[in-house]
Amino acid sequence: MRSVAASALAVALGLAVLAPTSAEAQIRRQNQASATIAGVQSHIAAAQVNRPVTFAAQAGAETGTLILPLSSEGELAARAASMDPAVLQSVQRALTSANFRYGARQTLALRGLGGWDRIVVVGLGANPSMDDVQGAGAAAGRMLHTDSAPATLWAGGLPADQAAEFLTGFGLGEYRSDLHRTTGREQAAPGVLTVVGADAARAQFERRGRALIEAMAWTRDISNEPANIVYPESFVDRARQAFAGVPGVTIEVLDVPQMERLGMGALLSVGQGSARPSRLMAIRYRGQGAPEGGPIALVGKGITFDTGGISLKPGAGMGNMKMDMSGAASVTGTVLALAKSGAPVDVIAVAALAENMPSSTAARPADVVTAMNGKTIEIISTDAEGRMVLSDALVWTENTFNPSVVVDVATLTGAVGGALGSEYAGLFTRHEAMADQLQRAGLATGEPLWRLPLHPSYARYLSSSIADLRNTGDGGAGAGTGAWFIGEFVRPETPWAHLDIASAAYGGASDVRPSGSYGYAVRLLERFVLDWTPIARERGAGGY
Structure with a gap:
């Protein structure tokens, strides 16, 4: 134990006095952070507003x-x-003049025809897949995402599942990432989208499509937020709010x-340099x-900001590291989509939340920590x-x-990204x-x-002379x-997969x-869970 005299001498010399336990250090840093945050009035972004959707048998x-939405020239006369x-003839001439190919996600906007402000033709592609149809809807949604006027979708003749996927894509495409702008968001709430001739799609869209749109918006929002607003504790708070009242x-x-009592030395080592205490959150949904x-x-990686720690990253592009929690956001968003749609599944999202910062209490290269399963890890880079x-x-x-x-x-x-x-x-x-x-x-x-x-x-690249393995x-x-x-850290017999989404999680518009977070893996994992076929628990022999 360090003596009082030694501590006094250290203070006199301007040296840091180490707290006796990491728990006390976390509490002290948390109090310091709370005092700082109390003096800062954070700007809370307006919630994403989804365009209301109604269904009608006939056009108004x-x-x-x-x-x-069209797959071919022949569909135009039937759908319209x-x-x-006269308007139909003008549309046909415009499509011919533009050499419109009806390819998936191809768009053409026409103005000044009939009473419409504009007519947007969206290609579906020949024999479109569900992804083609949803992508076409997203392309239309992107075109209208700042438009507050009402819109009409003529979907007569589209199969019900395609109409529902188009609507889902439209909602995803309307997402806006300008969360904290104080200008440019003043327009009125978006007008109603009326879907004509596709009443059979209503149930599927209302049950699953809306849930996916809302879950994707939540995932994108929390990933796009800066780290002074979303950190481990506030991530948990936002998740609780999102799931409030969901059966x-x-x-x-x-x-x-x-986590200290459970021996989670690996997870705790990452957040020990931050004033924001780490958290581990599990959200379980069991549907009827x-x-x-x-x-x-x-299970998602949730680094709410990653400086690299003592192994500091270069400054260029470091701002994107607010999205280093995209894995945790995506697994949480996946369960949110499944729960809100009432899917008959048993699924858990686990978010491993920490902020990786350099400080006098941060983990260092060459430190050795012990994980929950007893394995010891030599830290080679705090940026891993x-x-x-x-x-x-x-x-x-x-x-x-x-x-x-x-x-x-993760x-x-x-x-x-260099590989793929x-x-x-x-x-x-x-x-x-x-x-x-x-x-699939x-x-x-x-x-x-x-x-x-x-x-x-x-395995040999991770061999350590001092611990069980290197990081x-x-x-x-x-x-x-x-x-x-x-x-x-996964049992050999457990069916397990690791998805490295670093190059696909975010980018430009x-x-x-x-722009910003794509909400990558929410749609993939939602489909994976819905289609899951059990696998025998036996030691995996593949992988190379």
Whole structure:
């Protein structure tokens, strides 16, 4: 124990006096942060406003925007049967003049025809997939996302499932990421979208489509928020608010003292340099008619801001590290979508939440910590922090819930982007059936996964002379060694997959996506959970 005299001498010399326990240090830093935050009036963003949707058997007055989804020229006359013949002829001429190909997500806006402010033609593509249809809807939504005028969708002749997917995509496309702008958000609430000729799509859209739109907006919002507004504790608060009143949901949250008692040295090492105390949150939804056999567990990396810690990142682009909690946001958003739609599933979202900051109390390179399962880890880089929080979260999830399957989701490595670019997320698994089911879900939702190897040789890159393993290796397979490390904390017989979404989670705006967070993996995981076919619990032999 440090003597009083020694402490006094340290103070006199201007040296830091270490708190006797990490729990006390966390409490002290939390109080300091609370005092600072109390003097700051944060700007709270307006909630995302979704356009109201109604269904009608026949078209009403020509006003606002008319939306025409088409797969071919031949569909125009049938879908626009009630259109004034002169206007229809003008639309046909415009499409011919523009050499419109009716490809998926292709758009053409026409003004000054009939009583419409504009007519928007959206291509669906020949034999469109559900992703094509939803993407076409998103393209239309992006075109109208700042328009407060009413809109009409002529959907007669579209199959009910396609009409519902188009509407879902439209709602996703209308999302706005300008959360904290004080100008440019003054327009009136968006006008009603009237869907004509697709009443059979109403039930599917109301049950599942609306839930997915709301869950994606929540996921994008919380990922886009700056770290002075969203940090581990406020992430938990926002999740509680989002799930308030939703049937079948239970929420459990572990604070720092609880995690210390459980021996979560890996997770706690990441947040120990921050004034924001770490949290581990589990949200379980059990719907009516859910199958027995253990829940599906979705575990997300939730680094609410990642400076790299003592292994400090370069300043350029560091602001994007507010979205290093995209994995936790996506798994939480997935369960929110499933719960709000009343899906007959048993699913858990586990969010491993911490802020990675440099300070006199931060973990250092060469420190050794002990994870919940007793394995010791030599910290080579404090910037390899995502795998640290996931390791304890995965052990706790298996011990607590005995899940039938585990998928972890993380913005883990820059290396995955070098391998796959931004169009794919990386998939790692030891179980072939896991790869099949996840890749099918990815293709169906437009969030494709590319399987990368889990080669046994990666183990030697993580070998340590002082501990059981190192948190990063010397080899070039950065994404693979990161996945291998995480796999060390999952039972070999558990069907498990790791999704590295670092290159796909956020970026610039496109014809179907907003700038900032894409909400990547929510649609993929929602489909995966709904379509899940149980896999035998046996030691995985695949992966390379």
